[in-house]
Amino acid sequence: MEFFRNPKIDFLGKRxxxxxxxxxxxxxxxxxxxxxxIPFGIDFTGGTEIALRLSKPLDIAxxxxxxxxxxxxxxxxxxxxxxxxxxxRVQQTKGAGxxxxxxxxxxxxxxxxxTVTVLKADVIGPKVGKELRxxxxxxxxxxxxxxxxxxxxxxxxxxxxxxxxxLVHDVIIAFTWAVIAGxxxxxxxxxxxxxxxxxxxxxxxxxxxxVVIFDRIRENREIHRGIPLVELxxxxxxxxxxxxxxxxxxxxxxxxxxxxxxGAVLQGFAFIMLLGIVIGTYSSIYVASALxxxxxxxxxxxxxxxxxxxx
Amino acid sequence: MRKIGFGTYVVIIxxxxxxxxxxxxxxxxxxxxxxxxxxxxxxxxxxxxEKEYGETLRELKLRRLKLGLDLxxxxxxxxxxxxxxxxxxxxxxxxxxxxxxxxxxxxxxEAEQSDEAVLDIFLRYFDQIARPKGRTLFSYFExxxxxxxxxxxxxxxxxxxxxxxxxxxxxxxxxRIDKYxxxxxxxxxQGGRRIVLExxxxxxxxxxxxxxxxxxxxxxxxxxxxxxxxxxxxQVDELLRQEQRAKESADTGSPRATVTAQNPIDTTGxxxxxxxxxxxxxxxxxxxxxxxxxxxxxxxxxxDHPFTSLFVTYYIDRENNQYVPIDYVRKNFPEGEYYxxxxxxxxxxxxxxxxxxDVMRIIGTDYMIALAAKPRAETEGSPQRVYxxxxxxxxxxxxxxxxxxxxxxxxxxxxxxxxxxxxNADGAERWARITGANVGKxxxxxxxxxxxxxxxxxxRITGGRSQITGLASIQEARLLEIVLKAGALKAPVKIxxxxxxxxxxxxxxxxxxLTASLLALAIVVVFMVVYYAFAGVIADLMLFLNLLxxxxxxxxxxxxxxxxxxxxxxLTIGMAVxxxxxxxxxxxxELYKGRTIRAAIDEGFRKALSAILDSNITTFIxxxxxxxxGSGPIQGFAVTLMIGIVMTLFTVLVVGRSIFQILLARGVQxxxxxxxxxxxxx
Numbered sequence: 001m002e003f004f005r006n007p008k009i010d011f012l013g014k015r016x017x018x019x020x021x022x023x024x025x026x027x028x029x030x031x032x033x034x035x036x037x038i039p040f041g042i043d044f045t046g047g048t049e050i051a052l053r054l055s056k057p058l059d060i061a062x063x064x065x066x067x068x069x070x071x072x073x074x075x076x077x078x079x080x081x082x083x084x085x086x087x088x089r090v091q092q093t094k095g096a097g098x099x100x101x102x103x104x105x106x107x108x109x110x111x112x113x114x115t116v117t118v119l120k121a122d123v124i125g126p127k128v129g130k131e132l133r134x135x136x137x138x139x140x141x142x143x144x145x146x147x148x149x150x151x152x153x154x155x156x157x158x159x160x161x162x163x164x165x166x167l168v169h170d171v172i173i174a175f176t177w178a179v180i181a182g183x184x185x186x187x188x189x190x191x192x193x194x195x196x197x198x199x200x201x202x203x204x205x206x207x208x209x210x211v212v213i214f215d216r217i218r219e220n221r222e223i224h225r226g227i228p229l230v231e232l233x234x235x236x237x238x239x240x241x242x243x244x245x246x247x248x249x250x251x252x253x254x255x256x257x258x259x260x261x262x263g264a265v266l267q268g269f270a271f272i273m274l275l276g277i278v279i280g281t282y283s284s285i286y287v288a289s290a291l292x293x294x295x296x297x298x299x300x301x302x303x304x305x306x307x308x309x310x311x
Numbered sequence: 312m313r314k315i316g317f318g319t320y321v322v323i324i325x326x327x328x329x330x331x332x333x334x335x336x337x338x339x340x341x342x343x344x345x346x347x348x349x350x351x352x353x354x355x356x357x358x359x360x361e362k363e364y365g366e367t368l369r370e371l372k373l374r375r376l377k378l379g380l381d382l383x384x385x386x387x388x389x390x391x392x393x394x395x396x397x398x399x400x401x402x403x404x405x406x407x408x409x410x411x412x413x414x415x416x417x418x419x420x421e422a423e424q425s426d427e428a429v430l431d432i433f434l435r436y437f438d439q440i441a442r443p444k445g446r447t448l449f450s451y452f453e454x455x456x457x458x459x460x461x462x463x464x465x466x467x468x469x470x471x472x473x474x475x476x477x478x479x480x481x482x483x484x485x486x487r488i489d490k491y492x493x494x495x496x497x498x499x500x501q502g503g504r505r506i507v508l509e510x511x512x513x514x515x516x517x518x519x520x521x522x523x524x525x526x527x528x529x530x531x532x533x534x535x536x537x538x539x540x541x542x543x544x545x546q547v548d549e550l551l552r553q554e555q556r557a558k559e560s561a562d563t564g565s566p567r568a569t570v571t572a573q574n575p576i577d578t579t580g581x582x583x584x585x586x587x588x589x590x591x592x593x594x595x596x597x598x599x600x601x602x603x604x605x606x607x608x609x610x611x612x613x614x615d616h617p618f619t620s621l622f623v624t625y626y627i628d629r630e631n632n633q634y635v636p637i638d639y640v641r642k643n644f645p646e647g648e649y650y651x652x653x654x655x656x657x658x659x660x661x662x663x664x665x666x667x668x669d670v671m672r673i674i675g676t677d678y679m680i681a682l683a684a685k686p687r688a689e690t691e692g693s694p695q696r697v698y699x700x701x702x703x704x705x706x707x708x709x710x711x712x713x714x715x716x717x718x719x720x721x722x723x724x725x726x727x728x729x730x731x732x733x734x735n736a737d738g739a740e741r742w743a744r745i746t747g748a749n750v751g752k753x754x755x756x757x758x759x760x761x762x763x764x765x766x767x768x769x770x771r772i773t774g775g776r777s778q779i780t781g782l783a784s785i786q787e788a789r790l791l792e793i794v795l796k797a798g799a800l801k802a803p804v805k806i807x808x809x810x811x812x813x814x815x816x817x818x819x820x821x822x823x824x825l826t827a828s829l830l831a832l833a834i835v836v837v838f839m840v841v842y843y844a845f846a847g848v849i850a851d852l853m854l855f856l857n858l859l860x861x862x863x864x865x866x867x868x869x870x871x872x873x874x875x876x877x878x879x880x881x882l883t884i885g886m887a888v889x890x891x892x893x894x895x896x897x898x899x900x901e902l903y904k905g906r907t908i909r910a911a912i913d914e915g916f917r918k919a920l921s922a923i924l925d926s927n928i929t930t931f932i933x934x935x936x937x938x939x940x941g942s943g944p945i946q947g948f949a950v951t952l953m954i955g956i957v958m959t960l961f962t963v964l965v966v967g968r969s970i971f972q973i974l975l976a977r978g979v980q981x982x983x984x985x986x987x988x989x990x991x992x993x
Contacts, residue, residue: 001841001842001844001985001987002842002985002986002987005987051816053815053816095516095517095520096516096809096810096811097515097516097517097520097811098516098517100811117813117815118811118813119812119813119815119816119819120810120811120812120813120816121516121810121811121813122809122810122811123806123808123809123810124807124808124809124810125807125808127423127426127807128389128807128808130426131426135940135941136940136941138940139936139937139939139940139941142936142940143932143933143936143937146932146933146936147929147932147933150928150929150932151929154925193941193945194875194945194948196941196945197875197878197937197941197945197948197949200933200936200937201878201882201933201952203933204882204929204930204933204934207926207929207930208886208889208926208929208930211922211925211926211929212893212922212925212926215921215922215925216922219918239900240896242896242899243889243892243893243896246838246842246892246896247885247888247889247892247893249838250834250835250838250839250885250888250892251885251888251889253831253834253835253838254831254834254835254881254884254885255881257827257830257831257834258827258831258878258881261823261826261827261830262823262824262827263819263820263823263824263827266820266823266824266827266874266877266878269875269878270878
């Protein structure tokens, strides 16, 4: 089987158009997050969270009514992966298990025929939350820097710059759009430690794709000396297109399965990666390559200007 | 034709065998546990099962792939040393005044918000508030043994105390969790001040909380391992024997199997120590088991001595400096000192018997029985660990509050590890009296009901400064130091993070994680075969091997599989497939250029190499960073991801390559890479 035979698509010819697409994606993403906010999990904020499963689905209003009668009246309540599962974030910060037991009791009193299962009960001190948040941010920044360093060693700086900017582009878009989808209730998503792992994985995908194309460019440059950069890049992208599509497609399918069937815990995680794989594939062509061209041409331009003024 | 060396086959076969060998314990343990579960209703069968497989199962469990708390349910707790309380405890009780309390209050307020080390905050406020009022650190802190301390020394000591508190809390918690009976608990130190506890299967948070937060008691007890207690043990045997006979006569005719099963002192699986006891059956009385075979004699001895056959009793023969094993067939026991040892697996039963009120009456309230905190060193690593236990005078001679300081160090003359212990004035006075009255006897150091050491009193100790010698290693000395400090300092720890995963969520996650993974795997496998035909089959085989190897490595290095770990595994599927796709695409290109299949495949591997390495290394780098900066679940993901990358490179570049080489060397002319037919015509 074969999807492409010797494709000759002029990808980079349309790079100026996609510049705007990228801008719009980033702008909408950041704006959306600014308006809707980031749903931090208690990993990062500290707090207490209890997840309950009821033997039959209840209205969130009914759940609220039950919780309101307890000492945990000021709790936030939302569904957790399924209509009969609820996440209750209470204010109290002592004794997760005891709080869970009390809530369970309250439900059973109100609905005697209901079986209530405690799925999880977490208490995280505010200091721990702050630390985890800092650590996650450090990890993210360090990972980007380490990749920049590695790619600069393996390729030239112009390529490394393109690759890393594409990386940042992907991380921003995947994260913000996932958050928006989460806030609109399309997926169950909470920004916690797993989210950071997902974002770092997006980083991996994104660099992976870019590196494969750049590797080909490096190789082609040795074989076809003297052809213009844009043409060289187009040729390389076309040559690796089969691989790009196949890999992205298989990974996409894997992540789609995970998003659809992974359950409450895996869903958000998989969804970010799913967005990441789509954006990562796109960006290795239109962001990484396009930015590298832009940077090299700009440098050349400056040299020409310098040369012109010198004469 | 290229020669294919023996090595090429080894490269393929070895990882397969290794993976199976490393994963077999996991499979076998799972199988045995399932069997055990089915027997849960039938106690006789369960006892039989325990006898036959109990040991094997325990051993297998050590080598199997462990599941994280998120998959099996349980409690995850992070404890932190409460530095504020520790500072309060370190201060001289009668020296604490309003000034000190004001400093503490300010410190407490700020510490809640700030990231700064609590000790630094304290010192800052101390300078601000206490010093202008003429106070120095000397006003509040005193560390017995050193006369001319500087302020820096005091700060160093406080720092040291904070660190020791972590070790101390860990030691106490480990013992308690052990007693509580959690299977496979994990207790780890995180950084300098934190302890991370993972208790699989435990959901009763209230009990665990109590367990962690009640303070431990340090006491000094005199040893009383005399003939009186040995006689009492013999009486316990008698009591249980009578009870058993009464039971047997009550339901005569019932098969023996059920009798042993109902018997609370079932004695299955104790061959090891009764065998020892057996060797001394030739004693003062005539052997009641004469004429029986060894096996039968052992069985009969166990039946007749349901209590004392649980452990081994030694008589300490001072003249010949020998430990002589003693049996309970004899009626008169020699006067003198005894020594007892018990197999770890017999401890629960032993303790259950000791807790019976009628048994307690026989032992008497003057005596107390305490297990050693650590097994005998030689048996530490083995699955059948042996613990000494001590019979003590129930009334403690002294409690730990009198201890001011303890330090592990080396004796300057002999260079052997020692522990120096300093007591306050009140303690010193009592200590002199106690040691004076008991020269030549042993005093046990008991923390939380466990004996850490039972040194012999050499002389009367005046001045409150004692030296404990005869320790096997500096580690042992360190442990004793920490234990002794528990007297001066009740390691205050607080829970700062606590997660309870209900067993149903764990099950649910496994189910979903597994279903999703299998489905994802199926999609990938089918895609590869459809797109790359025969080469796709090879890629799929490598993928399976890869996944097996990742799991095997996790099991081998004692890693745990968590939910994010499963995600890491799925990512590995993606990476592995990508590597194969890169190679096959490259090989196809070469085919289109008219190369032979051999050249095409060689070129495919050669040219794809740099892209595969670069992309995997960059992902590995992010995995590494994740591992160092992440915690708990994220680390699980990072570990699986990194192992996955290494295994991907190995399976695809080494094993996969070898398979192609063998195929080609065997004269295979075409390998179907799934390219359309027109390609060849071009």
